Amino acid sequence: MTTPQEVISLAEQRVQARLNKDFSLSDKLRDQILALGYVIKDTSEGYDLVEKLPFEVFENLARVKVKPTREKSRITICLLVDGWLEDTQECLEALLKHSPSDANILVLDLGNIDLVGNYLNGIEKSNSKIEVIHLAQTLNVAGWANSINKLIELSNSEFCVVMDLSSIISGDAISPLVSRIDDQFVAVGWKGCLVNLEEQWRSVDDKGDGEVDILLGYLFAIKTKIAQEIPANSKAKFYRNADLEWSLELRSKGYKLLAISQDLAVVQKRHHGYHDSDQEYREKESKKTYDRILQNYRGKNQILSPRR
Numbered sequence: 001m002t003t004p005q006e007v008i009s010l011a012e013q014r015v016q017a018r019l020n021k022d023f024s025l026s027d028k029l030r031d032q033i034l035a036l037g038y039v040i041k042d043t044s045e046g047y048d049l050v051e052k053l054p055f056e057v058f059e060n061l062a063r064v065k066v067k068p069t070r071e072k073s074r075i076t077i078c079l080l081v082d083g084w085l086e087d088t089q090e091c092l093e094a095l096l097k098h099s100p101s102d103a104n105i106l107v108l109d110l111g112n113i114d115l116v117g118n119y120l121n122g123i124e125k126s127n128s129k130i131e132v133i134h135l136a137q138t139l140n141v142a143g144w145a146n147s148i149n150k151l152i153e154l155s156n157s158e159f160c161v162v163m164d165l166s167s168i169i170s171g172d173a174i175s176p177l178v179s180r181i182d183d184q185f186v187a188v189g190w191k192g193c194l195v196n197l198e199e200q201w202r203s204v205d206d207k208g209d210g211e212v213d214i215l216l217g218y219l220f221a222i223k224t225k226i227a228q229e230i231p232a233n234s235k236a237k238f239y240r241n242a243d244l245e246w247s248l249e250l251r252s253k254g255y256k257l258l259a260i261s262q263d264l265a266v267v268q269k270r271h272h273g274y275h276d277s278d279q280e281y282r283e284k285e286s287k288k289t290y291d292r293i294l295q296n297y298r299g300k301n302q303i304l305s306p307r308r
Helices: 005-019 023-035 085-098 113-126 144-154 175-179 224-229 242-252 279-297
Strands: 038-043 046-051 075-081 103-110 130-135 159-163 167-169 185-189 192-195 210-212 219-223 256-259 266-268
Touching: 005 023, 005 038, 005 046, 023 038, 075 085, 075 144, 085 103, 085 113, 085 167, 103 113, 103 144, 113 130, 130 144, 144 159, 144 224, 144 242, 159 175, 159 224, 175 185, 175 219, 185 224, 185 242, 192 210, 192 256, 219 224, 242 256, 242 279
Parallel strands: 075 103, 075 159, 103 130, 185 256
Antiparallel strands: 038 046, 159 219, 167 266, 185 219, 210 256
């Protein structure tokens, strides 16, 4: 779509106003451009003009607000979306079809990659179970831990569900997790692991269902109050090992975790966070998180679940 000449003219006037340090005029011209349906972004070469999106976009997580009229639900399903339109559609359609009636879905759109934010805006309008928050930042900039913590912070539910787009439910896989949360177990998930003590905490092993040291972030439910009091470590920018670190922090505070995979109606599709992320970034951030795990928890065997 060709940008109207009127908009270009206002943009050029704004460039001159900024050169003249007339920032009051610059702001007025920016608002006029916005009123015509365009957003002007300053660049090192001058400016870019992009069409205004049909939904509110928050600059960063600190500026995020939710609708005050939002209905309260017993369960909030927290979903981070950083592109991957087809995967987003498949995951959300499955959740809408199979999630329990007392669950709502809170989605954080990070960067509107591949125009997935436009799709989310449309599905939000047609379904009251979904609320979408649009962020200008991408997931790499905002960070996995900060992003999931924000959704949990905004939740008004008794329980939160943390899940990945790659986890596709084929039945109600949410209620069985929530139903096992009690005074003993504050979080229950699809997949969990035990720390390998023989390798000096440098790996984890899948030991099947039962009490675990670690719940993996593919799909788990947690008491909202506990997750708000003990959030994921904000230093964890990448998802990998962030769930390990979070789990061990929960256990260090005396809370227990449970894995129940048997007969749970969920399958895992391609995990883009791992397979399609930048390798150098992935390894660098994953190592940072695991180094913190070793520094903060290694040797504290008393926080771990019984070996089996």
